[in-house]
Amino acid sequence: MQDASLSFEQKIIAPERWQERLGSIARPLVFTNGVFDILHRGHVTYLARARAQGAALVVALNSDASVRRLGKGADRPINALADRLALVAALECVSLVTWFEEDTPLARILECQPEVLVKGGDWPESAIVGAPSVLARGGRVLSIPFEHERSTTALLRQIRA
Numbered sequence: 001m002q003d004a005s006l007s008f009e010q011k012i013i014a015p016e017r018w019q020e021r022l023g024s025i026a027r028p029l030v031f032t033n034g035v036f037d038i039l040h041r042g043h044v045t046y047l048a049r050a051r052a053q054g055a056a057l058v059v060a061l062n063s064d065a066s067v068r069r070l071g072k073g074a075d076r077p078i079n080a081l082a083d084r085l086a087l088v089a090a091l092e093c094v095s096l097v098t099w100f101e102e103d104t105p106l107a108r109i110l111e112c113q114p115e116v117l118v119k120g121g122d123w124p125e126s127a128i129v130g131a132p133s134v135l136a137r138g139g140r141v142l143s144i145p146f147e148h149e150r151s152t153t154a155l156l157r158q159i160r161a
Contacts, residue, residue: 008086008089008090009086009089011089011094011095011096011097012085012086012089012097012098013096013097013098014098014099015098015099015100015101015107015108018096018098018108018111018112019111019112021096022058022096022111022112025056025058025095025096026054026055026056026095027054027055027056027115028053028054028055028056028114028115028116029054029055029056029057029058029112029113029114029115029116030050030051030053030054030056030057030058030114030115030116030117030118031057031058031059031060031105031108031109031112031114031116031117031118031130032046032047032050032057032058032059032060032117032118032119033059033060033061033062033100033105033108033119034059034061034062034119034120035061035062035067035070035072035076035077035084036059036061036084036087036088037067037072037076037077037078037079037084038078038079039087039088042146042147044091044093045147046120046144046146046147047059047088047091047093047094048093049144049147050093050118050144051093051094051095053116053118053140053142054114054115054116056095056096057093057094057095057096058095058096058097058098058108058112058114059088059094059096059097059098060097060098060099060100060105060108061081061084061085061088061097061098061099061100062077062099062100063081063099063100063101064077064080064081065101066100066101066102066103069103070103081099085097085099104129104130105129105130106129106130109129109130109133109134110130110133113133113137114134114139115134115137115139115140116134116139116140116141116142117130117131117134117139117140117141117142118141118142118143118144119142119143119144120143120144120146121143121144121145121146122146123143124143125141125142125143128141128143
């Protein structure tokens with residue numbers, strides 16, 4: 001349940017309602033997606049770098065079921081979708097956050113038609129979902145290099161050791 005007194009909660013929009021809010025988002029719009037399970041320095045640096053590519057940053061998170069289908073482990077995600085949404089929404093660089101149930105965020109990308117599509121440095125630009133659509137409209141697709149070698153999987157391995 002969202003608490004209206006917390007301004008960052010206003011950034012969380014259900015997929016079926018988010019197109020209503022897209023009209024008020026500044027352009028050029030940057031889109032990215034991911035699990036963002038245990039937020040760490042690598043995540044926040046990446047999101048800040050992504051936001052710097054445009055006037056606003058929209059982030060789509062994998063739903064809990066979508067995360068499980070990624071094969072990251074039977075106990076993933078560690079944090080439920082509602083908690084992950086709140087943490088990402090609380091970041092100053094994030095303008096709007098939503099989620100997707102599918103295996104990829106293609107539907108959200110097609111709905112918001114970003115001018116810039118970004119993923120982390122482990123994604124070659126040619127493999128980024130939605131790239132052909134964004135490029136066909138004259139947009140840019142970027143793979144942002146990692147500045148801090150951090151990963152949720154590595155953190156969990158360290159915690160469990």
